[in-house]
Amino acid sequence: MQRPINEEIASRRTFAIISHPDAGKTTMTEKLLYFGGAIRDAGTVKGKKTGKYATSDWMEIEKQRGISVTSSVLQFDYDGKRVNILDTPGHEDFSEDTYRTLMAVDAAVMMVDSAKGIEPQTIKLFKVCRMRGIPIFTFMNKMDRQGKEPLELMEELEEVLEIQSYAMNYPIGMGKEFIGVYDRFNNRIEQARVEGDSHFLPLNDEGELAVEHPMTETSYYKQALEDVMLLNEAGNEFDVERVAKGELTPVFFGSALTNFGVQTFLETFLQFAPPPQPRQTKDEQQIDPQSSEFSGFIFKIQANMNPAHRDRIAFVRIVSGAFERGMSVTVPRISKSFKLSQTTQFLADDRETVNEAVAGDIIGLYDTGNYQIGDTVVGGKFNFQFEALPQFTPELFVRVTAKNVMKSKHFHKGILQLVQEGAIQYYKTLHTEEVILGAVGQLQFEVFEHRMKNEYNVEVIMEHIGSKVARWIENESDVKESMTGQRSMLVKDRYDNLVFLFENEFALRWFGDKYPDIKLYNLL
Ligand code: GDP
DSSP, rough: OSSSSHHHTTEEEEEEEEEOOOOSSSHHHHHHHHTTSSSSOOOOOOOOOOSSTTOOOOHHHHHHHHHHOOSEEEEEEEEEEEEEEOOOGGGGGOOHOOOOOOOOEEEEEEEEEEEEEEESHHHHHHHHHHHHTOOOOEEOOOOOOOSSSSHHHHHHIIIIOOOOOEEEEEEEEEEGOEEEEEETTTTTTEEOOOOSSSGEBBBBBTTBSSOGGGGGGGGHHHHHHHHHHHHHHHHOOOOOOHHHSEEEEEEOOTTTTTTTTHHHHHHHHHSSOOOOOOOBBBOEEETTTTTOOOOEEEEEEEOOOSSSSOOOEEEEEEESSEETTTTTTEEEETEEEEESSSEEOOOSSOOEEEEEEEOOOOOEEEEOOOOOOOOOOEEEEEEOBBBBOOOOOEEEEEEEESSGGGGGHHHHHHHHHHHHHSSSEEEETTTTTOOOEEEESHHHHHHHHHHHHHOOOOOOOEEHHHEOOEEEESSSOOOOGGOOOEEEHHHTTTTSSSEEESSSSHHHHHHHHHHHTTTTEOOO
């Protein structure tokens, strides 16, 4: 390491990009990598998703470019900062891991397709970020296409997501007439399709162009000016502290595909995105990232899909101190120590065995079955466990049995382990104790089936019972089985808590009207 460890830690910026599929996350990631010098040209990767277990859009980048990025973390340096981008798989790869990854970041970038506005998957991911109170930066993408009106998009943020916004810049024109952005934050106009000196044009004290320019005659410029004046008067004020708490989202308009506004975004983002943040332990101690002792927690375990390799990788977010290859760490949950000689860290330009990593970084540990999701790993004299990761409300359910009843023992063992690992959620019916599995994404079932076969030698039969609205119960003793009907069922979760599975929101509301005394709640 070139710098002292405290400076290394302070330089880290660890975040995830959240978006609905096709909003432009891959394209954005690629542009960021380009600015970070990790790839040579900023061409585009077609958003083609192939391969059953192509767990990341990044694999697409990898395939098409022949560079070694991988499915979990990308790292590059920019302006003295070391940037870690964590992947949040979408599409058919959406799973609880996607949510849990958001537990390991200090900030989030929300990509919005400006023609579509706020879409369902964005809402789900946003809620998790919101719950954590981390800063959220918004990029309104695809301004080179005709989309919704910018003010309408900002309104949508406030109405659908209930977050206040501050437009850092404002688009001038849209689609074919996208001339550039009015950069409120840097007091300049950034021109589209213009390179070199005049790419940026200065503004005067009145907030108008300070130089003569044909743009001033266009209706787009006049409209943008009018809207900006409106925002100046009636909009929110920029407030760094509220940004830091995730109460106010800075909004940037641009186009990832044509690479417009990405660099300005990156620079401003890095200015306000926080360095590694402290994290709380189960006994409410705050662990400072600058502590000299190493600590971290496991937020994801990835099984190798290749049956020839049984190994798994546990991803650790380093919370404090530095990691050195060969060091010994303890997992307090099982009071066991391990010497960490085999460690990988994933770099954008080169996959190499990590020698040193610090708070804010992600390392991958080879796992032969010792680790669980949510585990704390500590070095030296540290002995504590970080707060548990939240459990998420599953939406998809299957009823599962072993194909061969003789394999019942292996079947239950496999399920137990995969459930503990966080790969899938376990439920059972009340008297018959049939196994029901819950997930937030379809991929989790496929992975489950695959791993049961390959790791536990059990073929399973999965009967889809579809998507359900799951609700836990505050006053369980008031619940009677007769309250369930055609559109709901009552099951127990792995901790033996009762859970209603409603067929849809409608059935949930109907239940609420009929049994107003039963207090239902959902997890995240
Ligand atoms: P992801 O699913 O969120 O990773 O989205 P991709 O980055 O794969 O983009 C989805 C599609 O939108 C691709 O065809 C991209 O080329 C396209 N796209 C991404 N950004 C822009 C943009 O700024 N403008 C336009 N016109 N298309 C874009």
